[in-house]
Amino acid sequence: MTPEEQKIIQERQRSRALIMALVLFALVVLFFGITIAKMS
Amino acid sequence: MATNASLLTDEAPVSSVPMPxxxxxxxxxxxxxxxxxxxxxxxxxxxxxxxxxxxxxxxxxxxxxxxxxxxxxxxxxxxxxxxxxxxxxxxxxxxxxxxxxxxxxxxxxxxxxxxxxxxxxxxxxxxxxxxxxxxxxxxxxxxxxxxxxxxxxxxxxxxxxxxxxxxxxxxxxxxxVAALPFALFMLIFFWTPPHFWALALFVRMDYANAGIPMLPVVAGERVTRRQILFYTSIMAAAAMAPVLLELTGLVYGLTAFIATAIFAVMAFQVSLSRETDPAKMIPERRLFKYSVLYLFLIFGAVVVDHWVYAA
Structure with a gap:
């Protein structure tokens, strides 16, 4: 693997990890909202 | 999570390792x-x-x-x-x-x-x-x-x-489920053939190359044009059904009538056309684009109608 390839892979992994973190955070907020709505 | 075929496009660099x-x-x-x-x-x-x-x-x-x-x-x-x-x-x-x-x-x-x-x-x-x-x-x-x-x-x-x-x-x-959502189901169901066949007319070779038996590929363009008109007439009946069955009011009825009449005119133009060159298929492209707008208009009208009569 060349250094350029390694850099591209790391960049893609970083952006995917960031998106996954945002999605998980949004799901936490969504599930909290659903729980409150179901309880009321 | 990897691919090593990345590289069928001109822009992509040739890589020796699978890329995520x-x-x-x-x-x-x-x-x-x-x-x-x-x-x-x-x-x-x-x-x-x-x-x-x-x-x-x-x-x-x-x-x-x-x-x-x-x-x-x-x-x-x-x-x-x-x-x-x-x-x-x-x-x-x-x-x-x-x-x-x-x-x-x-x-x-x-x-x-x-x-x-x-x-x-x-x-x-x-x-x-x-x-x-x-x-x-x-x-x-x-x-x-x-x-x-x-x-x-x-x-x-x-x-x-x-x-x-x-x-x-x-x-x-x-x-x-009730009559109104079922009527809307039927409307989309009968809207789909003219929508897709209008597209299939001007990308016929694409479908033929891929071996997909779309109607223009297996039955020819004339049959497809006739079928577009046929399904448009059924779609028109489905579009007017909610107002005739008193599931919606006049706001929907008027919008559906006008929007469907425009759709029918475009489908009629497509049925009359004998153009075989995809690049010159203007009525077909117009019908395809309008069919998308049509569904937005019709469904938007259902909601506005509901709000008007619920108020």
Missing amino acids: AEWRDFVALTKPRVMTLVVFTGLCGLLVAPGHIAPILGFTAILCIALGAGAAGALNQWYEADRDARMKRTAARPLPAGRMDRESALHFGVGLSFFSVLLMGFATNWFAACILAVSILFYVFVYTIWLKPRTAQNIVIGGAAGAFPPLIGWAAVTGD
Whole structure:
């Protein structure tokens, strides 16, 4: 693997990890909202 | 999560190692443009349903419809990767372009399917979740795997898959289905053939190269033009049915009448045309574009009509 390839892979992994973190955070907020709505 | 075929495009650098797909490719796998129509019709079904749903649960229902549609789109692309590679219109998708491997697309599609159905069930009700599951399974197994490669009637029967969202939106609120969402289901069902066949007329060679038996490929253009007019007439009856059955009021009735009349005129022009050069098929392209606008207009009118008469 060349250094350029390694850099591209790391960049893609970083952006995917960031998106996954945002999605998980949004799901936490969504599930909290659903729980409150179901309880009321 | 890797691909080593990345490199069918001019821009992509030749790589000796498998590259992980970008997150944008996962978004592209869900066919976002198709999703907008699905979300809109599902939202309209939800908004006109009688009863109340908490906004966060309504939002979740629409999110689940979107995720379910995205999952079905991903599984469709997973199954059709080889065929997509032979069509100009679809060759740039993540799988045929080699930016993603098939296993990732399969896992993404299956995971998203289960997640959307389960979330729908827990957030709203299991009846709506069942219809969502049926719509995903219908699109993948009945349309994509069974009908599409075998018969020219593929999009006639398969059109049902895209007609489910108003039923799901309605069911998310009420827990059942009634005459109005069923009428909207029938409208999308009969709208699908003229919509897709208008497209198939001017991308006929693409479908022929991919071996997909679309109507213009197996029956010819004249038959397709006649069939577009035939299904447009049934669609017109389906569009007027809600007002004739007094399920909607005059706001919808007037909008549906005018919008459908324009659709019918365009379909008539297509039926009269004998153009064989795809580049010169102006009426066909116009009908295809208008058919998308038509569905937005009709469903928007259902919601406005509901608000006017509920006020």
